[in-house]
Amino acid sequence: MQKFKLSLRVSSALRTAHPRTTPLRSYSTEARLTTDHVRIVEVGPRDGLQNEKKSISLETKLELIRRLANTGVTTIEAGSFVPAKWVPQMASTSEILQHLLRTPPPSQNQIAYNYLVPNIKGLENLVTILESEGATAGSKDDAKASTTTEISLFAAATESFSKANTNCTIAESIERVRPIVALAKEKDIRVRGYVSVALGCPYEGPDVSPGKVAEITATLLEMGADEVSVADTTGMGTAPRTLELLHALSAAGIANSDLALHFHDTYGQALVNTIVGLEHGIRIFDSSVGGLGGCPYSKGATGNVSTEDLVHTLHGLGMHTGIDLEEMSRIGAWISEQLGRANDSRAGKATLARIAGEKTCP
Template identity: 45%
Template sequence: MTEGLPMAVPAQGLPPRVRIHEVGARDGLQNEKAVVPTEVKAEFIHRLAHAGLTTIEATSFVRPEWVPQLADAERLFPMLADLGGAPDIELPVLVPNGRGLDRAIALGARRIAVFGSATESFAKANLNRTVDESLAMFEPVVARARDDRMWVRGYLSMCFGDPWEGPVPIHQVVRVAKALRDMGCDELSLGDTIGVATPGHVQTLLAELNEEGVPTDVLAVHFHDTYGQALANTLAALQHGVTTVDASAGGLGGCPYAKSATGNLATEDLVWMLDGLGIETGVDLGRLVATSGWLAERLGRPSPSRTVRALSHKE
């Protein structure tokens, strides 16, 4: 075992490589009480890329009054032009509607995401629309993006539980996932927005999606660690064949519309597990830990990532 790295002991039935979809700069920083300076965000994203992350969700083109922490999207995105031109770096951005897509296209974004909900309560809280109204809003956005040969991700929140409605029926999640897939989303990210999923639930949902014609290779998972289940749920998804996992550097983030949601799965904790399983990610854990430590200093609080804290104490 190298200092700061786990001993690699591969397990059977797992993929050889996982792509980490890093969401800290968007999903993480949007939940900060204080607005993070644009220059700090730009350096954060550059540091993440330097650590080996190749998919880094940069920002969101939402109305500034909705998410003031991301109101600087037009200023930030051009500061990442050197990364966006690299063939191995992807900088997806979130767009809520047609106007958001216009803003993203004007700045040269080539990969976008729309953010839907499996439940009516969260759709109303987040988008002020019903689930079906939300899907109707996304359809022309996805169609325009696909016509422009853009890559489109569909986020599906509240896949396992909802703070107002409780446990979410699997058939309900499958219906909305299929709708997003049918309208043209290249990838679907299944969100455990309030962190209530457990491994059996994860594998059952994935199996049901497969049975209804949604293949595993278009699925990603997005777990929150409210009840300490994020890594266990990730492993369950890997055992099913999922190879794209969302994570947030330093464990940043939650959900501004779901007060019971705590932080996302920390990228460092994920990389520690994947390194230990001998699964390739291309991420340098030491550089990533240093990046999250650097950002934590600027946020004025310690990182919630267990791996960041453990490795920082070794220094």
């Protein structure tokens, strides 16, 4: 195995552009981000809450979104148009969409609200609500739009996980995605793809084929996805295997600007893997306030990397996110209390302890 080396000059290395040696395919892309800016996709209200055992009220979900909108975050996963019998916590997604269309939370920046749609029926339900409210999805290029509406869809990198999660093969799941993307493009709705279990599968183990992940990612981009989030759903990823996967994606001609990374922190490697992604040139990362989340199909898989920990790390490396760490830390403590669970963010708890200490000092 090739020995893995992590640069000690991270801060300066991250500011250096990485030359491309492979030809780019004709994918749907968004504008390039500056080299020292990282866009964080906050997944707490959807991925973070969907597997909580305790029933969560619509008011609590809306309050969580309202608070997050005031932190500087620009993309928030707001819900999922899945059948309530599959994911009971997402049963109020229609009401959330209606509320955000009618009375979006105040924010100093435009916010894209993203909704997971597992099938064409889910997207049709979303479109029906948009039309009934006399709304469009909006455009991130429209400076007058305070919010936009986006969708996300998913595929898995292993056959076993695909069958357990969607009751179909990888090839069948890709075919199910095609009409979703086509309808979304017809309605001018931005599309985000997910590739689950990219660095480890609960059924097939840690040795997921990087080539297969690259193939699925390329397929989603070629059919019109604007961005693909490659997900370490089980948290099995390590620094060398993350780098191997990123090399496979680059070799497939996939631009870094079309990619996001989604790490779970099951084995405490999410931030290490994040730095690997940063050094490779990735500038979009998913995270969840308070470290909320987990995968019901992966026993022992803990939550997403916490937004507070991610922001603290990025800012410490000299990167910019536009996110207020103190405000995000307060939200992490609040939602953890609402759910009756421990706050899994180390940076969040430390930040609040520091603030409390400063207030008590003479």
